Amino acid sequence: MDSVERVPLTYAFDAYCGWCYGFGPVLHEFAAANADRIELRVLSGGLFTGSRALPVSAYPHVPGANERIAQLTGVTFGDGYRAALAxxxxxxxxxxxxxxxxxxxxxxxxxxxxxxxxxxxxxxxxGRSLSDAEVYRDIAAELGLDADAVAAAYASPAARAEAEADFLEVRRLGVDGYPTLMLHTAQGIDRLGGPVSSADALTRALDQHLAAVTAA
Structure with missing residues (x-):
């Protein structure tokens, strides 16, 4: 299938959203299975900004939520993260x-x-802070990127402005929780699945939406 025929999807997530962490493996599986027909963009939602950007101890519900996320999605939380929580x-x-x-x-x-x-x-x-520039240098190395270029981009006002634009776009799309996966068609925006959906369920939902659009 030619790339121009791919249908656009938006994934609204937050790096500090545990449910997004739980949803990640399924979304990867879905994206890989449908790579020939979807164009996926990833936007940050801004869950902990402004007065909500606080130490993790200010959110005592987190450990309990993590237990539920692990139970329902099968992801594991590492020792470094548990130490950061403690x-x-x-x-x-x-x-x-x-x-x-x-x-x-x-x-x-x-x-x-x-x-x-x-x-x-x-x-x-x-359990590493996502406010630490060294984290992005290490991720750059992991992904085979130029660590200096990534670090410079992270420090740039342009990147900060683009992040703020992500937040605005997510709000414009009407997202009220994370993770949210959205399909864009000529008929509008349809949400696909939820945080405990399987990859097969997401693919079936995509099939159904696309069939409905074709029939319209």
Whole structure:
């Protein structure tokens, strides 16, 4: 199938969203299975910004939520992350994380979904702050990118502005929770699945929506 025939999808996520971490493996499987017919962009939603950018200890519901996420999705939370939770001082700043995603996804040949997953592993497995520029240097190396270029992009006002634009776009799309996967067609926007959907269920939903559009 020619690339111009691919249908656009938007994935609204937050690097500090545990449910997005749980949804990640399924979304990767879905994206790989449908790579010939979808064009997926990844936008940051800004879950912890402004007055909500606080130490993780300010959100006492997190450990319980993590248990439920692990139970329902099968993901595991790493020892480094558990140590960060126990320490409680790490600040969850989604604006910094969104800027990091911009710095990574802006490099040539980068799969934004891979970049997002690497960021979530840094936090949810290793317990590393997504406000730390060194994290993005390490992710750049992991993805085969120029670490200096990524670090420079992360520090740039342009990347910060693009991250803010992500937040605005997610709000414009009416997203009220994360993760949210949206299909864009001539008829409008349709949401696909939810945080505990399987990859097969997402593909079936895509098939149904596309069939309905074709029949319209």
């Amino acid at each position: 320490d409680g001082r790490a600040v969850m700043n989604s604006a910094d994380a969104a800027t990091g995603l911009v710095a990574l996804r802006g490099r040539p040949g980068v799969n934004a979904l891979d970049a997002a997953a690497a960021m979530q592993r840094a936090w949810y497995v290793d």
